[in-house]
Amino acid sequence: MPDPTRTIEPVSTEPVTSAPVAFLKGHGTENDFVIVPDPDNALDLPADVVARLCDRRAGIGGDGLLHVVRSAAHPEARDMAGEADWFMDYRNADGSVAEMCGNGVRVFARYLQHAGHLTAGDVAVATRGGVKRVHLAKNGDVTVSMGRARLPEDGVTVTVGGRSWPARNVNMGNPHAVAFVEDLDHAGDLSTEPPYSPAAVYPDGVNIEFVADRGPRHVAMRVHERGAAETRSCGTGACAVAVAAARRDGADPAGTGTPVTYTVDVLGGTLVITEHPDGEIEMTGPAVIVAEGRVDPAWFASAPVRTPC
Ligand SMILES: N[C@H](CCC[C@H](N)C(=O)O)C(=O)O
Numbered sequence: 001m002p003d004p005t006r007t008i009e010p011v012s013t014e015p016v017t018s019a020p021v022a023f024l025k026g027h028g029t030e031n032d033f034v035i036v037p038d039p040d041n042a043l044d045l046p047a048d049v050v051a052r053l054c055d056r057r058a059g060i061g062g063d064g065l066l067h068v069v070r071s072a073a074h075p076e077a078r079d080m081a082g083e084a085d086w087f088m089d090y091r092n093a094d095g096s097v098a099e100m101c102g103n104g105v106r107v108f109a110r111y112l113q114h115a116g117h118l119t120a121g122d123v124a125v126a127t128r129g130g131v132k133r134v135h136l137a138k139n140g141d142v143t144v145s146m147g148r149a150r151l152p153e154d155g156v157t158v159t160v161g162g163r164s165w166p167a168r169n170v171n172m173g174n175p176h177a178v179a180f181v182e183d184l185d186h187a188g189d190l191s192t193e194p195p196y197s198p199a200a201v202y203p204d205g206v207n208i209e210f211v212a213d214r215g216p217r218h219v220a221m222r223v224h225e226r227g228a229a230e231t232r233s234c235g236t237g238a239c240a241v242a243v244a245a246a247r248r249d250g251a252d253p254a255g256t257g258t259p260v261t262y263t264v265d266v267l268g269g270t271l272v273i274t275e276h277p278d279g280e281i282e283m284t285g286p287a288v289i290v291a292e293g294r295v296d297p298a299w300f301a302s303a304p305v306r307t308p309c
């Protein structure tokens with residue numbers, strides 16, 4: 001599980017703000033998020049409040065929360081304000097902080113468009129994993145320049161139900177372990193984290209992807225996400241899977257000099273990942289705003305803290 005020190009400590013000791021909190025719900029290939037617009041970074045969103053909002057029974061429900069803040073108003077994004085007006089302060093369902101969320105940044109850009117903050121179809125979004133450029137196409141597709149993958153040498157072995165697989169270490173700003181399996185059912189019940197070793201390879205926890213082939217440059221995946229459990233999709237995970245598959249298939253674009261594209265089926269839809277010879281990775285997929293509403297201040301102040309399911 002992720003290191004608890006990775007959560008956001010309360011900004012102040014004052015009780016959580018009682019101001020009604022506007023929220024929206026959105027998803028990208030059914031990886032769903034609570035969106036909390038807060039341009040001036042005025043809300044106090046410590047880990048337990050995020051977990052309450054993401055709780056699927058007692059709260060709004062989501063795999064994570066997108067805190068929408070102007071870059072100039074957040075200490076972790078001020079130095080990116082010249083390049084990107086908005087900062088995606090991403091939190092997992094358990095309240096832990098993650099460096100990057102691929103599906104989340106597509107939904108974040110869709111929210112900016114929905115809220116009238118965009119004048120064009122292109123936007124730069126500041127994230128803990130750097131500034132990401134997003135293109136919102138007229139056909140509904142959203143393409144993110146995800147940057148380059150890092151491929152640390154050290155890997156782990158993942159074990160489920162008496163079967164073990166080597167897992168490729170791929171970092172997309174956040175950590176991933178990619179295991180190629182014969183059948184996605186071999187991943188078993190991913191409501192809990194599959195055991196892996198050595199744990200020291202991922203001191204802050206890891207997202208674990210299981211991948212099966214579906215055809216030439218076509219794979220399917222399931223994922224246990226750090227700080228959330230099994231999700232219907234993981235954008236950074238799909239990028240990590242495409243990078244690992246290209247290395248397995250001898251199609252590393254740096255070596256061949258030509259871009260390589262993989263279609264990655266996730267439980268909630270399909271993502272298309274292209275890696276270019278310079279290492280830049282583009283991810284294309286949908287992003288949907290489902291609803292908007294307001295959190296009842298009385299609930300906000302009184303909701304019991306529950307560990308996310
Ligand atoms: N659970 C991930 C963050 C969300 C990643 C995923 N939802 C995506 O679309 O990339 C982590 O702790 O690194």
